[in-house]
Amino acid sequence: xxxxxxxxxxxxxxxxxxxxxxxxxxxxxxxxxxxxxxxxxxxxxxxxxxxxxxxxxxxxxxxxxxxxxxxxxxxxxxxxxxxxxxxxxxxxxxxxxxxxxxxxxxxxxxxxxxxxxxxxxxxxxxxxxxxxxx
Amino acid sequence: xxxxxxxxxxxxxxxxxxxxxxxxxxxxxxxxxxxxxxxxxxxxxxxxxxxxxxxxxxxxxxxxxxxxxxxxxxxxxxxxxxxxxxxxxxxxxxxxxxxxxxxxxxxxxxxxxxxxxxxxxxxxxxxxxxxxxxxxxxxxxxxxxxxxxxxxxxxxxxxxxxxxxx
Numbered sequence: 001x002x003x004x005x006x007x008x009x010x011x012x013x014x015x016x017x018x019x020x021x022x023x024x025x026x027x028x029x030x031x032x033x034x035x036x037x038x039x040x041x042x043x044x045x046x047x048x049x050x051x052x053x054x055x056x057x058x059x060x061x062x063x064x065x066x067x068x069x070x071x072x073x074x075x076x077x078x079x080x081x082x083x084x085x086x087x088x089x090x091x092x093x094x095x096x097x098x099x100x101x102x103x104x105x106x107x108x109x110x111x112x113x114x115x116x117x118x119x120x121x122x123x124x125x126x127x128x129x130x131x132x133x134x
Numbered sequence: 135x136x137x138x139x140x141x142x143x144x145x146x147x148x149x150x151x152x153x154x155x156x157x158x159x160x161x162x163x164x165x166x167x168x169x170x171x172x173x174x175x176x177x178x179x180x181x182x183x184x185x186x187x188x189x190x191x192x193x194x195x196x197x198x199x200x201x202x203x204x205x206x207x208x209x210x211x212x213x214x215x216x217x218x219x220x221x222x223x224x225x226x227x228x229x230x231x232x233x234x235x236x237x238x239x240x241x242x243x244x245x246x247x248x249x250x251x252x253x254x255x256x257x258x259x260x261x262x263x264x265x266x267x268x269x270x271x272x273x274x275x276x277x278x279x280x281x282x283x284x285x286x287x288x289x290x291x292x293x294x295x296x297x298x299x300x
Contacts, residue, residue, distance in 0.1 A: 002151070002154045002158050003154045003158065005158055006157060006161040009158070009161050009162050009165045010161055010164070010165055013164070013165030013166070017168075048170075049166075049168055049169040049170065050169065051169050051171075051172050056155075056158075057175075057248055058158070058159040058162060058175045058177070058248045059158055059159070059162050060162040060165070060166055060172070061162070061165060061166075062165050062166055062168075062169055107168070108168075111167055114164050114167065114269070115164060115165055118161050118164050118165075118272065121272065121273075121276050122157065122161065124276075125154075125157070125276060125279050125280065125283075128280060128283055129150075129283060132283060132286060132287060132290070133286075133287060133290040134287075
């Protein structure tokens with residue numbers, strides 16, 4: 001049944017978008033962090049989407065192929081009293097760009113909503129198909 | 135007599151399958167709206183139905199198929215620059231290039247040529263999904279699917295009434 005694979009396709013997209021939202025949440029949480037788990041400044045993480053063919057032609061899901069760490073320089077702030085300050089008195093903050101992350105979040109949540117709507121429509125249609133001839 | 139009614143059912147069932155196929159293709163486009171390098175696809179429903187039912191210009195069965203004929207496709211394409219969406223089931227799909235070589239859904243009902251969409255606003259990452267158009271096409275296709283379902287239900291009811299003779 002071809003309509004059932006809509007749930008696979010949209011489900012994969014919803015899962016990928018939620019992973020993106022997770023990355024955004026972790027980035028936003030660490031926007032003011034001075035040190036990550038390894039003692040160095042936190043690096044923003046971005047997910048990379050990839051198309052996954054699913055069976056028939058034209059049926060394509062999504063998956064997160066990798067999670068990249070941004071290599072941008074962290075923000076350096078003069079704060080000699082901070083215990084994480086270096087010899088010159090500068091503290092390196094994370095390289096998360098809060099504005100970019102907010103935009104990313106809105107985009108991810110819209111994409112999520114779209115796919116949920118697609119699944120709802122497919123479900124409605126399938127239910128109506130089940131009632132055929134009654 | 136019964137043959138004609140059965141023909142009609144047959145036609146609508148083929149249309150229903152194709153509507154489901156198109157729904158799936160559009161769902162894939164929406165799912166990949168953020169995937170870099172993804173190329174949006176679409177199903178030319180009119181041609182696909184023609185292929186599936188084996189109908190040529192004559193219209194062999196109970197139904198002739200006016201919607202599958204490109205009646206003034208060029209004019210339509212020029213007036214409705216957005217392409218895709220409403221009533222785009224006529225022959226001249228404005229927003230899509232049919233690519234016959236990629237077509238042929240395996241195991242499907244005929245040579246359903248999937249087309250690639252033309253980008254109205256190209257994106258830097260090579261993704262050619264126009265989300266507005268896809269959503270419109272999705273809603274449009276859902277309504278058509280329901281309509282086809284109603285036709286089938288109507289035919290089935292007619293048949294039942296005829297059988298019961300009440």
